[in-house]
Amino acid sequence: MILKLAWRNIWRNKRRTLITATMIFMAVMLATVMQCVQRGVYDRNIDNLVSYSTGYIQVNAAGHHEDKTLETSVAFTPELIEKIMSVEGVKDVSPKIENVGLSATDNSSKETLILAVDPKREAGSTKLDQRIVEGRYFNEKDNAVLIGSGLAKRLNVSAGDTIVLLSIGYQQASANGLFPIAGVVELASPELNKRIMYLPIAAAQNLFLLGDQVSSISVLLDDKLEYKRIAAEIEGKLGEEYEVLHWQELVPELAQLAEGDKTSGKMFMLVLYIIISFGVFGTVLMMLAERKREFGVVTSIGMKRRSLAIIVVLENLIISFLGAIVGMILALPVVNWLHTSPVSLAGDMKQAYEKLGFEPVITANFYPDVFIGNASLVFVIALLLSLYPLFKISRINPIEYLRS
Amino acid sequence: MNVIETKSLSKVYPGAIDVVALNEVDLVIEKGEFTAIVGPSGSGKTTLLNIIGGLDSASSGSVIVAGEDICTMKENKLINFRLHNIGFVFQAYNLIPVLTAKENVEFIMMMQKWDKQKREERSTSLLKSVGLAEQIDKRPMQMSGGQQQRVAVARALASKPQFVLADEPTANLDSKSTKNLLDIMARLNKEEETTFVFSTHDQRVIDRARRVITLEDGQIVSDERR
Known part of the structure; x- marks a missing residue:
């Protein structure tokens, strides 16, 4: 009633x-x-921004976030991969080498964010291969680069051209090279588009004299919203020689x-x-x-x-x-x-x-x-x-x- | 058997000048009475009915209903007491507009937690006895004033109360409806020995009452049994 x-x-x-x-x-x-x-x-x-650069979670050698040079690089070993992958919610790991440098042509040069990735893993995780707007996607053995469309425009280059990359490698060694542009990628983030250049990880290790080291390991997640829990769990599994950071710590301004x-x-x-x-x-x-x-x-x-x-x-x-x-x-x-x-x-x-x-x-x-x-x-x-x-x-x- | 008994019942409305609405009223109403309380406006009729019905408090004195002094009851107990012992019929019918005639009658029984079958039997029988067998599914808005007041009488009787208090029950009714209503109440009084207490100005009600109590300035000035 x-x-x-x-x-x-x-x-x-x-x-x-x-x-x-x-x-x-x-x-x-x-x-x-x-x-x-x-x-x-x-x-x-x-x-x-995060997927195409830092990743939602990054595993570095301790102190790398402060130092950000190749001196604090980390070995991408099967043991490390296994430890990270054992955490629930981790889909995959992707090695990365981050560096800054100057990309130049005959007429101009621009500050560049160099990001070396595993082409296969990157295509699987961020679908980078689908971002190609000109030229082709690169493979593991290529000694070629992918360039952001904004950067390509600023340098007035296109797929098939060759670009000079000037940077500093491991132990302050000079790291310069000539790289053909395999393709131009159009990323959604205008900021990245203007600055980014991708290299296959092997080519970058060779350029920067890094051996089998990488500057960081990106952790791919089943559920991106779980980044805090997963970061904490990975941190718990790794020793003090590593630092585990999630995207809010990596890009705090965002x-x-x-x-x-x-x-x-x-x-x-x-x-x-x-x-x-x-x-x-x-x-x-x-x-x-x-x-x-x-x-x-x-x-x-x-x-x-x-x-x-x-x-x-x-x-x-x-x-x-x-x-x-x-x-x-x-x-x-x-x-x-x-x-x-x-x-x-x-x-x-x-x-x-x-x-x-x-x-x-x-x-x-x-x-x-x-x-x-x-x-x-x-x-x-x-x-x-x-x-x-x-x-x-x-x-x-x-x-x-x-x-x- | 006494159904209502008031002893030295007084009600004073305090103010710059205190208004004495009831002054030392002693009254006994027995089971089965058909009583009209009459008097000019301001004589204290409604106040007396309100206090007897547990709706208002007395300034002094007592009201014994079914052996219990309702003046000393706490509010929640009083609400429960009203539910089980007193039926009300208001001048303006005051049915619940969103309920049908049958549901209005069942409402009281539902609050008393009667089972569904008994509720339906009693509400149907009561509405039949007030001549509204055909109107049970109508809402108040779909009924005339006389019909609504008959539903109100059925509602008042639903819980088999000790007595029914009716405040000017015919004030809004035409002659035919008034006669009809009085016939019904007189019959229920006779057949079910239901005690009715009216406050009224209406000569037609006074003529049908078997006891007429006249109030003036808060005091009983005559008590005529017929």
């Missing part, structure tokens, strides 16, 4: 219920889509940027939900005023205040539930559309994104916690707003309410 009463009471004033539920579903939908876009854009750009943006997003959500709370509270107040006499009647004839309170709370929760469910359902196609068809930005927005080193697209990802979080928040708000009618019900004076 209590549920029946609550349900029917909701539909006593259909227009008001629909307006309130609409307000809630709009808020849930807006908040959900916004958060999925915000996190989606960041995750995409973090992925763009993590801080994402965190700062999240905070501004939270402020927006707070304002949105405060507005919605006032809207719902208005409905609660109207309902209380309209039904004052009825509350007097039911308590007069013997209805316990607790039962009446349950009905009123249920009404609030049902309206909120309906609004939240509809909001979640309607957010799904919007998030899906942005996920499958990211919107490319143009003009000032594009420039602003590129200035941040971001791919200029608006996209979204599915985050169940965002959907559930917003729906739960609406419930919490509904419960909090129910405190007022509960307070009023606890103080019902039947005579006064009957006279109203």
Whole structure:
């Protein structure tokens, strides 16, 4: 009977219920889509930047993160691979050599981020081979490079040309070489595109006189969100001669940027939900005023205040539930559309994104916690707003309410 | 057998000048009575009914209902006491608008935790006895004022209370509905020995009452048995 009463009471004033539920579903939908876009854009750009450079987790020789020279390199041994791979959630490992240098042509030279990778593993993990826009992908035995499209443009080179690479190798040895450009890659991150040059790992070991050493080992994960746990577990398995860093430690400025943006997003959500709370509270107040006499009647004839309170709370929760469910359902196609068809930005927005080193697209990802979080928040708000009618019900004076 | 007994019952509304609504009222109502409490506006009729019904508190004195002093009861116990012992009929019917006639009658029994079958039997039988067998699935908005008041009487009787308090039950009804309602209440009073106590201005109700208590300035000035 209590549920029946609550349900029917909701539909006593259909227009008001629909307006309130609409307000809630709009808020849930807006908040959900916004958060999925915000996190989606960041995750995409973090992925763009991290996957093609540092990796989500990196295993280095101790002190490499501070030093960042080839002097703190690490041997890529089967024992080390086995230890890392034994941690649950690790998909694969990929050796990398990172260095900086100068790439030059007859007419110009540009500062370059040199990243040596295992071509096969990289193709498997980051699908680097699919980023080729000109020329071909390289193989393990090649003594050729892949060059970022931005860098190629700045140097005015293309696939088939030869480039001079000037750098410092192991123990400060001069590391210079002539490399044919096998292909040009177009990475999503404009920042990387402008600076990156890929070498096969063997060619880099030869160039930098590294023997079988590498500068770091990237750890590929089954679930990227688990990077903190996995990093901690790998650290636990390796000795003190290694350091294990996750992407937030490797690229702290990106993590801080994402965190700062999240905070501004939270402020927006707070304002949105405060507005919605006032809207719902208005409905609660109207309902209380309209039904004052009825509350007097039911308590007069013997209805316990607790039962009446349950009905009123249920009404609030049902309206909120309906609004939240509809909001979640309607957010799904919007998030899906942005996920499958990211919107490319143009003009000032594009420039602003590129200035941040971001791919200029608006996209979204599915985050169940965002959907559930917003729906739960609406419930919490509904419960909090129910405190007022509960307070009023606890103080019902039947005579006064009957006279109203 | 006494159903209601008040002893030196007084009610004073404090203010700049205290208003004495009831002044040392001693009253005994026995089982099966059909009593009208009459008097001019402000004489204390409604206050007396409210205190007897446990809706309002007395300033002094006591109200014994079914052997218990309801003036000393805590609020929760009083709500429970009202549920099991007192039926109410209000001037403005005051049915629950989202429930059908049958559900309105069952509402009280449900709060008393009757089982479904017994509830259905009693609500159907009560609605039949007030002449609303055909209206059981209608909501208050779909019924006339007279029909709504008959549902209210059925609701008041649903839990087999010690007595029914009816505050101006015919004030909003036309002559035909009033007669109809009074006939029903008189029959239920006779057949089921239900005790009815009315507060009223309505001469038609006064004419049908078997006992008429007249209040003036919060005191009983006459008590006529017919």
